[in-house]
Every structure is written in structure tokens, then in C-alpha cells.
Amino acid sequence: MRSVAIIGSGPAGWTAAIYAARASLNPILFEGSEPGGQLMTTTEVENFPGFIHGIQGPELMQVLREQAKRFGTEIVSAMVESLKQVEGGFELVSNGQTYRAQTVILSTGATAKRLGLESEKRLYGRGVSACATCDGFFFKGKNVIVVGGGDSAMEESSFLTRFAEKVYLVHRRDSFRASKIMQDRVKANPKIEIIWNSEVTDILGEEKVTAAVLKNIVTGETREMPIDGVFAAIGHAPNISLVQGLVDLDEKGYVVTLPGSTRTNVPGLFACGDVQDAKYRQAITAAGTGCMAALDAERFLSGH
Amino acid sequence: MAHTYTDANFESDVLKSDVPVVVDFWAEWCPPCKLMGPIVEEVAGEIDEAKMKIGKLDVDANQTTAMKYNVMSIPTMLVFKNGEVADKIVGSMPKEKLMEKLAPHLA
Numbered sequence: 539m540r541s542v543a544i545i546g547s548g549p550a551g552w553t554a555a556i557y558a559a560r561a562s563l564n565p566i567l568f569e570g571s572e573p574g575g576q577l578m579t580t581t582e583v584e585n586f587p588g589f590i591h592g593i594q595g596p597e598l599m600q601v602l603r604e605q606a607k608r609f610g611t612e613i614v615s616a617m618v619e620s621l622k623q624v625e626g627g628f629e630l631v632s633n634g635q636t637y638r639a640q641t642v643i644l645s646t647g648a649t650a651k652r653l654g655l656e657s658e659k660r661l662y663g664r665g666v667s668a669c670a671t672c673d674g675f676f677f678k679g680k681n682v683i684v685v686g687g688g689d690s691a692m693e694e695s696s697f698l699t700r701f702a703e704k705v706y707l708v709h710r711r712d713s714f715r716a717s718k719i720m721q722d723r724v725k726a727n728p729k730i731e732i733i734w735n736s737e738v739t740d741i742l743g744e745e746k747v748t749a750a751v752l753k754n755i756v757t758g759e760t761r762e763m764p765i766d767g768v769f770a771a772i773g774h775a776p777n778i779s780l781v782q783g784l785v786d787l788d789e790k791g792y793v794v795t796l797p798g799s800t801r802t803n804v805p806g807l808f809a810c811g812d813v814q815d816a817k818y819r820q821a822i823t824a825a826g827t828g829c830m831a832a833l834d835a836e837r838f839l840s841g842h
Numbered sequence: 843m844a845h846t847y848t849d850a851n852f853e854s855d856v857l858k859s860d861v862p863v864v865v866d867f868w869a870e871w872c873p874p875c876k877l878m879g880p881i882v883e884e885v886a887g888e889i890d891e892a893k894m895k896i897g898k899l900d901v902d903a904n905q906t907t908a909m910k911y912n913v914m915s916i917p918t919m920l921v922f923k924n925g926e927v928a929d930k931i932v933g934s935m936p937k938e939k940l941m942e943k944l945a946p947h948l949a
């Protein structure tokens with residue numbers, strides 16, 4: 539049986555690996571389907587301490603990976619499909635193979651929420667996009683919808699006006715949650731039209747997106763709107779499918795950790811990063827709690 | 843090594859190829875594309891050229907081809923067989939997963 543298995547390769551996972559490897563715990567880390575985690579989807583990270591001029595998200599993740607590798611972290615480039623408690627620890631299944639570990643550090647992070655429509659899946663990459671930075675380019679002179687009311691919805695809307703003819707910002711309520719400065723920027727942009735109190739209930743198109751169905755929540759009225767693209771920016775949800783039914787979750791679905799630690803209600807199972815943090819959700823706090831998880835695991839092991 | 847495909851050589855190198863061709867549509871500004879770059883290189887190094895060719899197409903410089911095939915999200919990989927699109931793979935993924943998706947298309 540191994541001493542430490544780490545699930546997830548975001549800043550939390552790699553930091554836990556660096557600490558656990560340096561403590562000679564021979565950690566094994568599962569990268570999952572999004573190697574490098576959320577920062578792989580962004581360009582400049584300007585607030586991670588240690589980089590005067592900022593660093594590209596993917597580059598930061600590459601460096602963290604190399605650092606964890608240098609101290610001997612064993613890396614598995616696959617998802618963990620199941621996790622359960624067994625005598626003396628945990629059993630993980632990944633890519634058809636079974637692994638056993640005395641402690642598990644859960645750093646599965648968070649994933650951008652989708653609208654949850656069948657048509658959204660079908661038209662993904664055909665007008666439905668999860669990355670404005672990547673795909674804005676394909677909407678030159680076209681009309682797009684951005685769904686959401688937070689900072690990221692404001693940011694994506696503003697960004698997309700560089701390419702799109704018109705951006706419709708669709709929001710469920712009659713006011714935004716975003717910071718004032720971002721709201722003001724959106725409201726002042728003549729290319730952005732805000733559609734309040736509405737949601738996208740369907741996306742239409744065969745080969746590619748041609749229209750969206752909008753429902754006004756107040757009047758209940760629905761209408762079809764011709765559109766070329768749909769971007770959802772409706773926040774993030776913690777990746778907890780592995781531990782559902784195993785550990786305590788809070789009402790928002792985040793893993794509950796004991797205050798001041800990364801311990802969960804399951805002995806030997808530690809959680810760090812965005813999967814247990816609805817509040818800060820930063821790379822540096824993920825890294826910080828990753829460090830805590832490795833130290834907590836080390837202490838747990840020495841007590842056994 | 844991965845090939846470089848362009849609007850100019852697409853017809854001869856991709857559509858007229860005797861073996862299946864995988865084209866990775868990417869751009870400089872797309873972080874997940876840059877993540878896929880080294881993976882695509884690695885996969886290209888491991889797959890026999892007689893069974894499949896693998897290459898990259900910069901959508902910024904080769905918009906005609908990207909538009910023709912309705913690429914609206916990157917990274918997207920299109921698998922071409924006898925000049926036709928045989929598969930469309932959207933998004934970034936680990937090497938194992940990509941290998942798995944390409945396996946059924948090997949000549």
C-alpha cells in the first residue's frame with residue numbers, strides 16, 4: 539500500500555505533491571482529464587507571487603509539474619474513476635488499474651458550469667463554446683449570446699465585442715452580481731445589449747448554432763432569437779463526483795474541511811483547493827491548502 | 843514530427859493523402875491549444891506515418907480552411923480519410939485519451 543495518493547493536477551495537487559515528495563512519502567498523482575487544471579484555460583496570471591511580470595497559466599502549471607517530478611512524484615495521466623474506503627486506507631481505480639493508499643489528497647478543483655441543455659452538448663464546438671479567449675476569433679462579424687451576471691460574464695462579453703458584431707448578455711435577474719467597474723464597462727459598450735430576467739432554454743441548429751430560445755422569467759414568454767454562438771459564464775461547481783456519499787459536503791456541494799485544516803470527516807482523506815473552497819478560489823490559496831494537505835497527511839501517517 | 847498544414851498545401855497533403863490525416867486546428871492565443879501542442883507532437887512521433895499522418899494548422903494564418911470545415915472552437919482535431927472528414931475531436935485531453943480516439947482511424 540502506498541502512503542499518499544493525490545487526485546488532481548491543479549495548483550493544489552502539485553503543491554501537495556511537492557511537499558509530500560520532499561517528505562519522502564513517494565506520492566502518486568493522478569492528473570485527470572484536465573491536466574494542469576483551470577489555469578490551463580487562461581493566459582496571463584498576474585497575481586501569483588514570485589513572477590514580477592506575471593506568468594502564462596499553462597507555463598506556471600508546467601513548472602509546478604516539473605518541480606513535483608524532480609522530487610520523485612509518480613504521475614499517472616488519467617482520471618480516477620472510483621474511490622472507496624478499505625481496511626487501512628483507500629482503494630482507487632484508474633484506467634482499469636487498482637491502486638491502494640493509506641491517505642488520499644483530494645484536489646479535484648472546480649469546473650465551469652454548463653447550462654445543462656442536451657442541445658448544448660450536441661452543438662459544443664459548433665457555436666457553443668466554453669472559452670471566449672480561444673473561440674472569439676471564429677465569431678468575427680457575428681452575433682453571440684453570453685449567459686451570466688458575474689465578473690466572468692462581464693469580461694467575456696467585453697472581450698467578445700472585439701470580434702462579434704453584437705453581444706447579447708442574457709441574465710436571469712434584473713441586476714448583476716459583478717463588480718461595479720466591470721458592469722459599467724459592459725453598460726457603456728454600444729456593442730453589448732443586456733437582456734434581463736431571461737434564460738436560454740434551448741439552442742437550435744443542425745450542423746451549427748443558428749438560434750437560441752429565450753424565456754423571460756417574469757412574463758413566462760419565450761422567443762426564438764437567431765444567433766451564431768452561445769457562451770456560458772455562469773460560475774463554477776466543485777468536482778465532487780468521486781466523493782459523493784463518502785464525505786460531508788456543504789449546501790453548495792463543496793467538501794467540508796475542519797476549520798484550520800484540510801481534514802474531512804473521513805480519517806485519512808484530505809481536501810484542498812477549489813473543491814473545498816467556495817470563498818477564495820485563487821491559485822495561491824489552492825497551493826496554500828495543497829501544502830496544508832500534504833503536512834496533514836504526513837502527520838496522520840506518523841500517527842499510524 | 844508533426845506536419846504543418848496550410849491553406850496552400852491542404853489539398854495535396856491532407857485531402858489527397860493515401861493514409862488518414864489528423865489536423866490539429868490551433869492558434870497562438872488559445873491556452874488549451876498550447877497544452878495540446880506537445881501532446882500532438884508526441885503522438886505524431888509514436889504513430890507510424892504509413893498508418894496515419896498528423897499535423898497542425900494555425901487557424902489565424904489559414905482561415906479559409908478553418909472556415910470551410912466549420913471549425914468554431916479550438917483546439918479541434920479533424921480526422922480526414924479519402925478527403926472526407928471522418929471524425930471531429932473537440933477540446934484538450936490527455937495523451938492516452940487522444941491515442942484512444944485516434945486508434946480506430948489508423949490505416
Ligand SMILES: Cc1cc2nc3c(=O)[nH]c(=O)nc-3n(C[C@H](O)[C@H](O)[C@H](O)COP(=O)(O)OP(=O)(O)OC[C@H]3O[C@@H](n4cnc5c(N)ncnc54)[C@H](O)[C@@H]3O)c2cc1C
Pocket residue numbers: 545546547548549550551568569570571572573574575576577579580582583584585586616617618619645646647648649777780810811812813819820821822824
Ligand atoms: C479563466 C480563469 C482564470 C483564472 N485566473 C486566475 C488568476 O489570474 N489568479 C488566480 O489566483 N486564480 C485564477 N483562477 C482560479 C484558479 O485557476 C483556481 O483557483 C485554481 O486553479 C484551483 O486549483 P485546484 O488545484 O483546486 O484545482 P483545478 O485547477 O480546478 O484543477 C483540478 C484538477 O483536478 C483534476 N481532476 C478532477 N477530477 C478528477 C478525477 N476524477 N481524477 C483525477 N483528476 C481529477 C483535473 O484534471 C484538474 O487537473 C482562474 C480561473 C479561471 C477559470
